[in-house]
Amino acid sequence: MPLIRTRPALVAGKYATMAGRLYDYHRGSVPIYSHDFRTKASVSASHYALASPLVLGTGDPHPENFGVLVAADGSLEIEPNDFDSADRLPYLWDLRRLIVGVVIGLSASNPDDAAAGELALGAAEPVARATVEGYVDAVRRMADGAHRRDVGVDVDSPIIADLLDRSADDLADKAELGELTSTIDGKRVLKRGVYGDDSQETLADLPRIARDTLPSALEAYRRSLVAPPEAKFFTVLDAARKFGGGVASWPRVRILVLVRGPSDSPDDDVVLEMRELIDSGLGVFGPQEVYFDSPVHRVLSTSRAAWRRPDAAPLWGAATFLGLPVQVRWETEGQKTFRTRRFAKALGTPDANASFGRDAATVLARVHGASTDESAAPARELWRIISVDPEDFAREQIRVALEYARQVTEDHQHFNNALRRLGPTLGVVIDPADAPHPDLRALYGTPPAPALP
């Protein structure tokens, strides 16, 4: 609610995005999932629920929150790449949200081939089953003593292999520099205006107060890195306010920063994305209520514990910028995210989707296997309850996920109806008294007008 009141135009952009594809609605609907999980036994009840341990979870593990990360040694790994909702949570929260996301992802697959899309959608149950089985298998292996770092994905499965290949190609080409920057008089600068295929994705000038504050924020960010490069690596060359991108995080402040990189040559300049962080928003699950000191601490702790290696993304850090907690990461085409609309042709078959679901669940299980102060080996405790009846466990998760996926589909229609009836901020009356002060208003900026479907 505070977001709607203080930055209504940005929230309207998020809602407009959610009104489009079903999958985008799902991406923006964590608060509804949270509401449903807490109030509807049909979403949360289970013979396999565990109050303790609360695992380290990503909170919103849908397919487009996984992708490639480029580790410090240059190797590419499939990892979770969004920790906006990461927190300590019941393992079934994450697992069920992942299965629902994989199933809803089927509706976004094969966008240009209706028959292939129908075929994929018709395979919802086997795809859900493969996802659960991937999770169960990985938990079992860790419970049997396998180290987390040895629980990996099938790099030969079609969707995984495709993303790794394209990331490797674009990493070598530094494709993001071509897309986001131009060179003027031998100096690289960020573009302004629309920069991608989506007219909502634009770059605009950053207010002066923000530009002046960037160096100190980047220095704090530099110190948060696992192996910080020297300070001049982060010399600011240009910066721009970024609009669009993401769904849940659409209203947050995003800034692209072009920095010097390893040398003065414009060929190795580096683009960073600075993005505002907020609370995980998941609420209280355990007696301790809060497990992190701040959003910065939450994102740094959860990401590094979740990845196979802490330096899985060496330029992934966090800081505070103009009083806002922010996450900073390398904006590179070498770190691609899975996009369900690209699951087409050979990548859009039921088998390819099932294989992807299995791999995503394997990565999620690996995240849940991270030790916490509550449990040194959570996987053993998860396996203790799942092993009571793994087949029944799978049936239960599939049933709940398919049912909830149907509800999400209906909710999307209700959401669109509500948006039409109540307006772009869902009926919240904007009070001028809520307007932020001029500096903050300038930082929020003026996003492109929402493009309602």
Add this chain to the structure above:
Amino acid sequence: VGLEVFAQYAYRRTLDDNGSAEWFHRFELPRAHMALDAQSGRARGRVVVEAVRSAAEGALIGVAGDSLVMRLREAHAGYRYGPIEASAGVIPTLLIPELEGAWRMRVVAADPREHTGLIAPADLGVRARVLLPGGYGWVGAGAYNGEGYDSRELNRGKNGELAASFRPLPSGLAQHLLVVGAYQVGSTGTGLARANRATGGLFWDDFFIGVGASATYAWGVDDDGSRKSWLVDAFIRSEPVPALLLSIRGSHWVRATESDPQLEGEDTVTWMTASAGYRLEDPLELHTAVGRSLPSDRARGSLPDADHWEARLITRIVF
């Protein structure tokens, strides 16, 4: 000027079916109220401020970190003319204060309707009460925003409340017999989700011993207008010898009445609290309390921390 402070040390042990447990303990400030009353002739005003954590529900971002901050709990202007009293502003709703008045042990446990969020203890609006002659009690009506005193109005709908507190035998030994009933009708959120409540209770509210039972039925819960829920509650409190304060309270909440063929059992949470306290000196009390919260299997997934034991050491001071 009035002041009431509860300060407590709480130890909580959360359990699950798997035999594991997690514990946590902390010092807390469940209540810090400061009240200012003013009266001139028939006109009166009252302001109550309370301390709250600025970041609730596990949030990390609050005001100045997660400071305890003061907020308005009550702020109303009133007028009393004979048996009629009316007030407007941030006002206590009619029902909850009456139920708490019968319980008299707020230091040990809040009313379960407030605890579960079914009924707000205060809201922005206007209310009026008519005191019945002969000490028979009162009848009252109120109109509120409906979002509670800690939220802004989100819709054009206003909530209404009709309530009555009736003492059928206002003299003699039976003067302590109290019947309370209330009906709230209204909505919450921008979607105007239905939020109606019907409550009835029977109490014996003698100073030295109090016994009571009440029930509430809710149509529309948590912005879900179709969900129905009900809650029953009973308590006994006593001061068997001067300054010794004993109480026991149990509540059973059916979170959703709808059955689900895929799910076994009901979606319920049950609470029991027992306490023993001593009034060390007239404004200062010390209590120990032990509580048990027990969710049904069906509710356990939604509320993983609901299965717990809790032990507390609480002080209360009131001026």
